[in-house]
Amino acid sequence: MDQNQLKKAAAEYAVRFVEDGMNLGLGTGSTVTYMVAALAKRAQDENMELTCVTTSSRTKRQAEGLGLRVVELNEVDRLDLTIDGADEIDANYQGIKGGGAAHTMEKIVATASDQVIWIVDESKMVETLGKFPLPVEVFDYGLTQITERLAEQGLNPVLRLDENKEPVRTHFKNLVLDLNVGQIADPHALADQLDHEVGLVEHGLFLDMVNKVIVGTPDGPKLIDHIR
Numbered sequence: 001m002d003q004n005q006l007k008k009a010a011a012e013y014a015v016r017f018v019e020d021g022m023n024l025g026l027g028t029g030s031t032v033t034y035m036v037a038a039l040a041k042r043a044q045d046e047n048m049e050l051t052c053v054t055t056s057s058r059t060k061r062q063a064e065g066l067g068l069r070v071v072e073l074n075e076v077d078r079l080d081l082t083i084d085g086a087d088e089i090d091a092n093y094q095g096i097k098g099g100g101a102a103h104t105m106e107k108i109v110a111t112a113s114d115q116v117i118w119i120v121d122e123s124k125m126v127e128t129l130g131k132f133p134l135p136v137e138v139f140d141y142g143l144t145q146i147t148e149r150l151a152e153q154g155l156n157p158v159l160r161l162d163e164n165k166e167p168v169r170t171h172f173k174n175l176v177l178d179l180n181v182g183q184i185a186d187p188h189a190l191a192d193q194l195d196h197e198v199g200l201v202e203h204g205l206f207l208d209m210v211n212k213v214i215v216g217t218p219d220g221p222k223l224i225d226h227i228r
């Protein structure tokens with residue numbers, strides 16, 4: 001099975017946790033694309049009433065196109081469940097997200113959710129975070145200075161560029177620096193350090209946030225439950 005088949009299997013498994021009447025957070029990425037397709041089908045087949053909040057315009061377009069009801073986050077009090085992908089998940093179920101530059105919206109939505117499920121293929125499961133560069137969203141204003149400060153801390157920031165060598169822009173029109181930090185032995189310490197960095201909008205460390213992980217494996221989707 002290739003990586004996309006593993007993603008699809010994990011994504012399709014996840015929709016069983018959706019219940020009629022839920023307020024749902026929908027993440028961003030290729031795995032989420034499979035999940036949104038499966039969700040829309042289940043909602044239609046079972047005539048479910050769902051209210052969805054999306055974490056990118058890509059997911060919004062797809063969800064609305066498939067007939068799901070999408071509202072703004074400010075229009076709901078809480079979300080019952082958010083289903084999202086991840087770039088890396090360590091042995092303690094701490095994660096790196098932001099490969100799609102959507103981590104600021106994703107973190108706000110995850111924080112507003114009672115339950116969070118991550119759907120990944122097995123290549124995303126690691127012992128220690130850090131092989132995947134850690135994304136941070138920053139303003140244009142002060143880019144030179146924040147880049148220098150992060151470099152001085154040994155975090156090796158690299159401005160993310162698209163295929164045309166233009167800077168990648170987030171939903172909020174900000175920039176992304178990818179930090180090449182190597183093995184992140186203490187994710188909480190690094191998160192704390194980044195949380196105190198002036199001009200840094202949000203980083204991609206998602207700590208103590210996930211309740212279930214569904215991992216696509218060649219033997220079928222594996223559910224890791226009761227994480228917190």
Ligand SMILES: O=C(CO)[C@H](O)[C@H](O)COP(=O)(O)O
Nearest residue numbers: 029030031085098099100102
């Ligand atoms: O954090 C994300 C976007 O900001 C995605 O969830 C993450 O990059 C995983 O993407 P994919 O499912 O395409 O592998």
